[in-house]
Amino acid sequence: xxxxxxxxxxxxxxxxxxxxxxxxxxxxxxxxxxxxxxxxxxxxxxxxxxxxxxxxxxxxxxxxxxxxxxxxxxxxxxxxxxxxxxxxxxxxxxxxxxxxxxxxxxxxxxxxxxxxxxxxxxxxxxxxxxxxxxxxxxxxxxxxxxxxxxxxxxxxxxxxxxxxxxxxxxxxxxxxxxxxxxxxxx
Amino acid sequence: xxxxxxxxxxxxxxxxxxxxxxxxxxxxxxxxxxxxxxxxxxxxxxxxxxxxxxxxxxxxxxxxxxxxxxxxxxxxxxxxxxxxxxxxxxxxxxxxxxxxxxx
Numbered sequence: 001x002x003x004x005x006x007x008x009x010x011x012x013x014x015x016x017x018x019x020x021x022x023x024x025x026x027x028x029x030x031x032x033x034x035x036x037x038x039x040x041x042x043x044x045x046x047x048x049x050x051x052x053x054x055x056x057x058x059x060x061x062x063x064x065x066x067x068x069x070x071x072x073x074x075x076x077x078x079x080x081x082x083x084x085x086x087x088x089x090x091x092x093x094x095x096x097x098x099x100x101x102x103x104x105x106x107x108x109x110x111x112x113x114x115x116x117x118x119x120x121x122x123x124x125x126x127x128x129x130x131x132x133x134x135x136x137x138x139x140x141x142x143x144x145x146x147x148x149x150x151x152x153x154x155x156x157x158x159x160x161x162x163x164x165x166x167x168x169x170x171x172x173x174x175x176x177x178x179x180x181x182x183x184x185x186x
Numbered sequence: 187x188x189x190x191x192x193x194x195x196x197x198x199x200x201x202x203x204x205x206x207x208x209x210x211x212x213x214x215x216x217x218x219x220x221x222x223x224x225x226x227x228x229x230x231x232x233x234x235x236x237x238x239x240x241x242x243x244x245x246x247x248x249x250x251x252x253x254x255x256x257x258x259x260x261x262x263x264x265x266x267x268x269x270x271x272x273x274x275x276x277x278x279x280x281x282x283x284x285x286x287x288x289x
Contacts, residue, residue, distance in 0.1 A: 016258065019257075019258060019261070020254045020258060023253055023254040023257050023258070024254050027251055027252070027253045027254070028250065031251040031253070045251065045253070048251070048253055049253055049256060049257050052253065052257045052261075053257065053260060053261055053264065056261055112236070112237050112240045112241070113237070113241040113243070113244040113245050115237065116237040116238065116240070116241045117241065117245055135238055135241075135242065136242075141204055156200070159204070160200065160203065163203065163230075163231070163234050164230065166234055166237070167230035167231070167234045168230070170233060170234070170237060171230070171233070175233065175237070176233065
């Protein structure tokens, strides 16, 4: 029995400590995804709570041969998409204040990370979700396809388009590779 | 001189991205040195890999959030509400019968 399966069994047995453990194990991942998708802390907290309530309601249907993480993130992805569909069309970055919400960092790496964070906010919803599931949550393209209910080929296309758009936005903002590349041999 | 053509370059670049491998690989670099179009694509990929690496180090995980108490509270409340509704459903037929008798 995997750790995931043991935890789920305890949850299904009505053990409150297990339910707490499940939330504490996945809350940072779920909240981070919700926050970057929705752009507002309050909305992200509400949706993240709903994700866990749905998780508990659906636990009996979880396939114990698969990892729990992509399954919960699939619920989170669906809830985020639903929340985005239900809200008036506004920029995700509208009130996003990452200085309050992300771990502190310093120097040039912060600048580059800040530039990318800004660019990610400007991606269209599907590209942003795909990019975050791949680079933030470390899901495979196959797992993302399951989470987003689309073919794996579509995920790869979105991932490459997201990367291309992000690179273009970084270039437009004056960001260049910080390493000299000797492309032309003598 | 590069040993691969543009099609092969794009295939290898795609595979590198999807497998989370560095795009700064000799075969890709060599082709980028010889091909203007692919060089632009490759430099973008290198730029983005660097940015993603910094982003993952500094911003991947947001500061702590504590949802456990509120989730468990809402879960218990929802279960109690469901029990209450079920109890109400169970009681409904007798109320119906009583109403019928009163009429």
